Amino acid sequence: MEIIQRSSSIPMSAITPDSTSSAGHETPLIDVAKVGATRANAATGPLIDVRDLSLRFSTGSEILAAVNLEVKQGEFVALLGPSGCGKSTLLRVMAGLIHSTGGEVTIDGLEPASARKNRHPLAFVFQDPTLLPWRTVRDNIRLPLELQGVPYAEQMKAVEASLPLIGLTTADATKRPRSLSGGMRMRVSLARALVTNPHILFMDEPFAALDDVLRQQLNEEVLALSRQKQWTCVFVTHNVAEAAFMADRVLVMRSKPGAIARVIEVPFAHPRTAALRESAEFAQFAGQVNRELREVMSW
Numbered sequence: 001m002e003i004i005q006r007s008s009s010i011p012m013s014a015i016t017p018d019s020t021s022s023a024g025h026e027t028p029l030i031d032v033a034k035v036g037a038t039r040a041n042a043a044t045g046p047l048i049d050v051r052d053l054s055l056r057f058s059t060g061s062e063i064l065a066a067v068n069l070e071v072k073q074g075e076f077v078a079l080l081g082p083s084g085c086g087k088s089t090l091l092r093v094m095a096g097l098i099h100s101t102g103g104e105v106t107i108d109g110l111e112p113a114s115a116r117k118n119r120h121p122l123a124f125v126f127q128d129p130t131l132l133p134w135r136t137v138r139d140n141i142r143l144p145l146e147l148q149g150v151p152y153a154e155q156m157k158a159v160e161a162s163l164p165l166i167g168l169t170t171a172d173a174t175k176r177p178r179s180l181s182g183g184m185r186m187r188v189s190l191a192r193a194l195v196t197n198p199h200i201l202f203m204d205e206p207f208a209a210l211d212d213v214l215r216q217q218l219n220e221e222v223l224a225l226s227r228q229k230q231w232t233c234v235f236v237t238h239n240v241a242e243a244a245f246m247a248d249r250v251l252v253m254r255s256k257p258g259a260i261a262r263v264i265e266v267p268f269a270h271p272r273t274a275a276l277r278e279s280a281e282f283a284q285f286a287g288q289v290n291r292e293l294r295e296v297m298s299w
């Protein structure tokens, strides 16, 4: 198998919320088998455009330097790289949560904050679910709508519609976070992102705290859902197999300062299921991505 690799400025996309783990008999988020290759593979210009981005915190050295990348609408892009190379920082800059000190990020030609408000709602999913313990599942999920001033009846309607999509029942909706497994809390966190009907989903290691079986299950379900909803996704992970399984493109970052060192196109068709993960072809590809990562880390 040939890995297509380019070297610096490139296209991609991705992200959403949080978690913890459980050995879990989890209800599927979505029936993966029913979701084919339905997402438009937009051949248009980039939705997210990062140009010559640099960032230096006031406290120290340059964290990101000369970062160039593009993410097309509907793409799923994974950011992979050594710990501390700046993956989360880059994700936050792309989402408009922090400002760069050089270069620019645009989403559909606008600054992220403006794009989010006017044209492209986005959601951010963190590793920790950050659910409010005193609120029920339903009240946690509707929180972003409440903060936006959406009428209560509409909030409730949106919550009810989101529950089956992320494998939660009406009975689950009345529970408090403390009575949920880690996987269920993650599902609530995903529902909280989903309820805002985002165009762009930024995910920062959302499955890192889950056990392998549940992690793989959620990889499949979230990937299928992202294709069904045609989300543009930027996904940070340390896990090579996860990146290879979920992404259209894997961006390998180097550190000190953080920059895109490799862009690897993922050659697998959709839908991607457990059978792909168990194939020799997948093992070979993941091995090759791993070698790329190790090479970058040795620089």
Ligand SMILES: Nc1ncnc2c1ncn2[C@@H]1O[C@H](COP(=O)(O)OP(=O)(O)OP(=O)(O)O)[C@@H](O)[C@H]1O
Residues within 6 Å of the ligand: 057, 059, 063, 081, 082, 083, 084, 085, 086, 087, 088, 089, 090, 238
């Ligand atoms: N607010 C901040 N002020 C100063 N330095 C920061 C700040 N946030 C992050 N850093 C530093 O920026 C660097 C990149 O951090 P970042 O969390 O983006 O890396 P990462 O690749 O996501 O790491 P990991 O994979 O371990 O989560 C680190 O050296 C970190 O200490």
